[in-house]
Amino acid sequence: MLKQGIGLVLLCMAGHAFCANINVTTTLDEVKADDQCSLREAIEYVNQGLPEQGFNGCGGKESSNIIYLNSDVYTLNSQLTISKSVEIKTQYQADFNESTLGKKNAVIKMTGQDRIFLIDRSLAPKPTVTDPNQIDFDFPINVSFTEVTLEGCSADICSDMGGLIFNKERLKMYYSQLLNGRARLGGAIYNDSEYQTGKAMAHVELQNTLIKGNKAQQGGVLYGLYPQYYIIQSLIRENESTQTGASLFDSKNVFNIEQINTHATENRGIINSTIYNNSGYIIRVVDSVLINNITMILNKLGLIIDAPLNKGRVANSILVQNGNEDCRVVAGGQASEISNNLYSVGCAGTASQSLGSVKLIAGTTAEGKCDISSDGILCPLAEYPGYTLPYFKPRLLNTYQYISDSPIVNRGPLPNSNLQFCATNDQRAEKRLTNSELCDRGAVELLVDFGKSWIIGQDRLFGEVGKAMSIADKLHDGELVTPEQCQQIFGGDDNGKPWQPGCLKVVQTNTVSKGSVTIDQEGNVNYTPDGNWDGADQFDIMVISTTTRFTDASNGYIKIGTNIVQRPPNTFEDSKVKTSGGSFGLGTLIVFAGLFGLRRYKNNNRY
Numbered sequence: 244m245l246k247q248g249i250g251l252v253l254l255c256m257a258g259h260a261f262c263a264n265i266n267v268t269t270t271l272d273e274v275k276a277d278d279q280c281s282l283r284e285a286i287e288y289v290n291q292g293l294p295e296q297g298f299n300g301c302g303g304k305e306s307s308n309i310i311y312l313n314s315d316v317y318t319l320n321s322q323l324t325i326s327k328s329v330e331i332k333t334q335y336q337a338d339f340n341e342s343t344l345g346k347k348n349a350v351i352k353m354t355g356q357d358r359i360f361l362i363d364r365s366l367a368p369k370p371t372v373t374d375p376n377q378i379d380f381d382f383p384i385n386v387s388f389t390e391v392t393l394e395g396c397s398a399d400i401c402s403d404m405g406g407l408i409f410n411k412e413r414l415k416m417y418y419s420q421l422l423n424g425r426a427r428l429g430g431a432i433y434n435d436s437e438y439q440t441g442k443a444m445a446h447v448e449l450q451n452t453l454i455k456g457n458k459a460q461q462g463g464v465l466y467g468l469y470p471q472y473y474i475i476q477s478l479i480r481e482n483e484s485t486q487t488g489a490s491l492f493d494s495k496n497v498f499n500i501e502q503i504n505t506h507a508t509e510n511r512g513i514i515n516s517t518i519y520n521n522s523g524y525i526i527r528v529v530d531s532v533l534i535n536n537i538t539m540i541l542n543k544l545g546l547i548i549d550a551p552l553n554k555g556r557v558a559n560s561i562l563v564q565n566g567n568e569d570c571r572v573v574a575g576g577q578a579s580e581i582s583n584n585l586y587s588v589g590c591a592g593t594a595s596q597s598l599g600s601v602k603l604i605a606g607t608t609a610e611g612k613c614d615i616s617s618d619g620i621l622c623p624l625a626e627y628p629g630y631t632l633p634y635f636k637p638r639l640l641n642t643y644q645y646i647s648d649s650p651i652v653n654r655g656p657l658p659n660s661n662l663q664f665c666a667t668n669d670q671r672a673e674k675r676l677t678n679s680e681l682c683d684r685g686a687v688e689l690l691v692d693f694g695k696s697w698i699i700g701q702d703r704l705f706g707e708v709g710k711a712m713s714i715a716d717k718l719h720d721g722e723l724v725t726p727e728q729c730q731q732i733f734g735g736d737d738n739g740k741p742w743q744p745g746c747l748k749v750v751q752t753n754t755v756s757k758g759s760v761t762i763d764q765e766g767n768v769n770y771t772p773d774g775n776w777d778g779a780d781q782f783d784i785m786v787i788s789t790t791t792r793f794t795d796a797s798n799g800y801i802k803i804g805t806n807i808v809q810r811p812p813n814t815f816e817d818s819k820v821k822t823s824g825g826s827f828g829l830g831t832l833i834v835f836a837g838l839f840g841l842r843r844y845k846n847n848n849r850y
Contacts, residue, residue: 264309265289265302266334270317274299282317282351285310289329290367312349312391320355322402325386325412326367333390345390345418345451345631352394358402358426359393362386363411383412383443392420393431395457401425404466405433406457415448418631421464423456430457430482430491434467438502446509447472451631458483463491463523470494470532473510476670477517478632484523490547491521497529500552506531512556513537515670517634517686519624520609525565530554530575536666538635538686540564540621541609545589550575558663561621561651561685562586563598582662585650585684594662596650605638615722615764618642620651628716630671634687639789641725646793652689655682689720691790693801699768699784700806705775714784714803715766721788723766732792745786748800753781758807760784770807780807 265288269279274287280301288298289308297303308328314335333349353359364384393407400406406424408414410432424431431454436445447465454477457464463484465472472492482491492513498506512533518525522543528534530552538561539545545565548555551574561584562569568589570581581592591597605619606612613622613636622636637651646653656662658679665682668674673690675682683689697717703709723745724732736742744764749756757780758772768784784803791799 263305263307264311265306266311267313267317268300270315272317272319272321282310282312283319283323286323286325286329290324290326292327292368312351314347314349316350316352318352318354319357319359322353322357322359322361324366325360325362326364326384328384328386330387330389331391332388343629343631345420345453348390348392348418348420350392350394353396353401353407356396356398356401358405358407358409358424359395360408360410362408362414365411381442383445385413385415386410387415387417388419389417390419391416392422393424394420394422395424395431397423399425400427403427405429406431406459408432409435410447411435411437411445413443413446416450416452418451419449420453420455421449421457422453424459425457426459427461428459429462429466430459430464430484432465433462434465434471436467436469436471436494438469438496440505444469444471444506444509448510449474449477451475452477453632454479454482456481458485460484460486461489462493463489463521465492467494469496469498470511470527470529471509472512474513474516476515476632476668476672477513478634479513479516479518479525480520482521482523486523488524488547490524490527492526494527494529497549498531500530500554503531503552503554514666515668515686517624517632517670518542519635524571528555528557532556533558533663535559535663536669536682536684536686537561538621538670539569540603540635542566545569545571547571547573548575548581549573550580553577553580556580556582556663557584557590557592558582559655559665559682559684560584562590563603579662583654583656583684585654594656594660596654598650601650613638613722620649632670634670635685636687636720637683637685637689639689639721639793641722641728641789643789651684653681654684655680689790691719691721691794693791693794695719696802696804698804698806700808701770702808702810703772705809705811709770709807711767711769712805713765713767714762714786717801717803718766718786718788719790719801721790723762723764724787724789724792725764728792729787732787745788746800748785750783750785751781752783752804754779756780756782757809760805762786768805770805772807772809775809775811777810778808780809781805 288301406426421431463482518539534557542565570590578593605617606614669688670686726742729742729746
């Protein structure tokens with residue numbers, strides 16, 4: 244493993260810009276003249292305008308306004324005030340092939356009874372001639388967090404307005420978390436989005452963010468003077484608005500038609516997100532707010548449609564089992580603005596479909612393992628490799644005769660319908676098809692990509708019982724078709740034996756067959772060698788999944804390369820060495836050992 248200090252030296256050699264960033268070196272909340280830089284001191288240094296002499300161990304000549312934290316817990320006794328543009332990010336050492344963001348966040352935790360951040364440019368020191376970071380007080384500053392978790396105080400109310408953040412600027416959060424904020428207004432965020440003609444307004448954008456456990460009388464997650472928020476590819480769960488009629492996302496005022504036209508380019512609403520197990524109404528959908536491709540299920544209450552100008556839209560979503568009604572229409576429930584949703588009660592609109600008696604969840608609980616024997620149309624909420632946040636994965640059931648039997652998949656609006664199109668990407672950032680009618684309802688688009696290739700493998704000794712190899716994550720968002728389905732598709736198997744799950748075929752590649760392969764309905768592959776042979780057995784596993792069987796490519800077969808290597812005892816120095824592609828020579832293993840020892844330094848300069 245490379246030590247962090249060495250990594251910093253190499254980065255400084257490779258690029259001068261990184262060395263100019265501000266590195267927080269202590270998790271304590273302190274301000275004192277020493278060589279340690281606390282988060283409070285780092286933010287104060289930015290607020291001062293980045294003076295060349297630094298401040299209490301923070302910064303120095305040519306410093307930037309980027310603050311780096313480590314994957315530690317930073318405690319605060321009272322709120323921090325941000326008055327100038329700043330980026331706050333987490334840096335860490337990751338495994339060589341680690342690419343999933345948001346898994347090693349720095350945590351900023353409030354131990355006092357206060358919010359965490361007050362973001363307000365009006366509190367900045369007055370500009371001076373020597374201040375290189377002067378601001379124009381007529382325009383909002385930009386504040387962003389990347390891979391940072393904010394955790395609220397343990398009191399019933401942390402702050403009257405904004406349990407975690409009081410914002411008056413342009414705030415963005417990526418791959419972050421907003422946890423356990425408590426306030427009267429705005430459990431996590433209070434957005435002081437004052438409207439002034441001709442001036443930019445405060446705005447909040449959250450992307451790939453977990454929003455959990457926040458609570459307020461109004462705006463359990465966010466409350467603003469105006470609905471100036473944009474939430475994308477996020478998970479919103481277990482938040483609460485306690486006041487009757489209040490919603491998690493709420494505002495004091497709404498835009499009139501002139502104001503909407505003035506700020507027409509501003510993004511507002513919630514897109515490609517999962518909303519689950521919350522209390523209180525979820526969103527007050529007012530004019531100018533768009534709700535598109537969300538999966539909103541199993542909440543205590545649903546949406547409030549209150550858009551008298553008919554400029555609040557709810558489209559292409561799964562809105563199911565949210566109390567007594569998924570949509571409560573107060574005003575502006577024009578059918579064309581509530582379109583193409585799967586719903587239980589109250590969101591009919593145009594081109595929508597009622598769930599009826601269809602089973603929602605494939606399993607006995609709403610979270611955990613998917614019961615593939617169930618006829619539920621969504622797998623329970625679960626994490627999947629390579630993705631930051633859990634989601635409810637749609638299913639194509641083995642019982643479907645046609646893909647049109649699904650109330651979710653390929654259920655987009657017709658191109659000439661003038662209805663709201665699906666979002667370009669889904670919650671996982673997977674791209675949707677350009678043909679609008681082939682997009683899926685909800686936050687997650689089932690993905691079939693025959694351009695992907697996979698290899699699995701196993702090293703084993705004579706007489707050893709090999710561990711099952713799973714291909715469950717290689718089925719293009721689907722599940723193996725059942726043997727009964729194989730019989731319907733192909734008739735009998737060519738070898739005269741009963742079909743195995745996935746209509747399994749084994750095609751030899753570089754060797755003759757030296758063993759047999761079995762597979763179960765869960766996608767677990769077991770290999771049994773024909774005796775104690777020394778060498779390799781290389782072949783392709785060919786299977787059909789519930790998503791690929793409706794395609795024309797290769798009769799729906801997925802090809803998974805497989806390499807089994809068998810040796811007599813004591814050939815390997817360590818019989819426990821396993822790889823994903825079979826056995827390799829000693830030199831190759833040494834190379835891999837070197838790669839696994841490497842760590843790459845992540846500083847998230849993608850934003």
